[in-house]
Amino acid sequence: LCWEAYPEAKEYELQTVLMEGKSPKLKRQSDRCFHIQAASNENQKSQGLLNHDLILLMHKIQLGYRVRAVLDNNRVSEWSQVMAVGATTTSE
Numbered sequence: 001l002c003w004e005a006y007p008e009a010k011e012y013e014l015q016t017v018l019m020e021g022k023s024p025k026l027k028r029q030s031d032r033c034f035h036i037q038a039a040s041n042e043n044q045k046s047q048g049l050l051n052h053d054l055i056l057l058m059h060k061i062q063l064g065y066r067v068r069a070v071l072d073n074n075r076v077s078e079w080s081q082v083m084a085v086g087a088t089t090t091s092e
Contacts, residue, residue: 002033006069006077017064017082034065 006012011030016023027034064084069077
């Protein structure tokens with residue numbers, strides 16, 4: 001997940017949004033991109049990523065993030081809209 005720089009942002013806060021609601025825990029970082037990687041079980045290397053498209057679709061349905069900028073004096077911007085994992089969005 002990557003986003004455009006917010007003017008005067010010192011850091012960014014991310015909030016996980018699940019089907020059940022928003023997480024009370026926030027992740028703070030200075031980078032404008034957030035990466036997450038998960039794996040379960042193993043398969044033969046020759047099989048590649050089994051059911052890759054299905055796995056991504058399941059994550060898109062269940063998991064999203066929203067982001068806000070952290071400014072001077074502990075001020076923050078408004079939250080972005082929730083962005084689904086694996087989705088591509090463009091600014092208008």
